[in-house]
Amino acid sequence: MKMVKIRTRVNGKDIRSEVEPRELLVHFLRENLGLTGVHVGCDTSNCGACTVLIDGKAVKSCTMLAVQADGREVTTIEGISKNDELHPLQKAFLEKHGLQCGYCTSGMILTSYWLLKNNKNPTEEEIRKNLSGNLCRCTGYQSIIESVKYGAQLMKEKEKEEQQIEVR
Ligand code: FES
Ligand code: FES
CATH class of the missing domain: 3.10.20.30 (Beta-grasp domain)
Known part of the structure; x- marks a missing residue:
């Protein structure tokens, strides 16, 4: 061919x-x-x-x-990680138990990453709708939704931290 x-x-x-x-x-x-x-x-x-x-x-x-x-x-x-440091969304999935076998996790994270880059404060409904094309057969979805909410918070904190470093 x-x-x-x-x-x-x-x-x-x-x-x-x-x-x-x-x-x-x-x-x-x-x-x-x-x-x-x-x-x-x-x-x-x-x-x-x-x-x-x-x-x-x-x-x-x-x-x-x-x-x-x-x-x-x-x-x-x-x-998405920088200098061997996990991205805030990856940290959030770890801390909030957003994964078990991990098979769906990279897709869950990247789909959510796209949402959070476009909408820093999504509602739970928006998070759920955004993930409607991603399936998980392990966790039940509640911990994934909690992980994305926490990831949104960590991403905002990280952004603030980076802005402060730039100003100094
Ligand atoms: S492998 Fe692509 S959507 Fe399932
Ligand atoms: S964590 Fe196993 S499929 Fe989602």
Whole structure:
């Protein structure tokens, strides 16, 4: 099969690759780039375990071909922490027990990350609606919702801290 050249920026790094035209983005990220925090739960766009950010927007990566990521910026769960420090949303999921097996967790976090970047003070209803395309078979959803609420609080605190550092 004829390979196609693509250029993407993944977690802040420029990547040049050759892919089969039929290769799904989720498989490209996991198998070609080793980003195994992107999970395959269903391959049929139902579970949300494969969610990544494409140009900042949450997208199920099993619904996209790798060639469609050409020229785009992709962020996976591996890309949201800084200098080995967990992102506030990751901390919140840990502290509020928003996961058990963890299979759905990267998708839950990235879908919520997208919401909180666009809406710092979401209502519980907005959080639930935003996660309606993400399935978890372990926790029940209450602890996930609590984690996102707490994550919103931690993200605001972190932002304030960073602004204070800039002013000093
Ligand atoms: S693997 Fe993509 S939505 Fe389930
Ligand atoms: S924590 Fe196991 S599927 Fe959600």
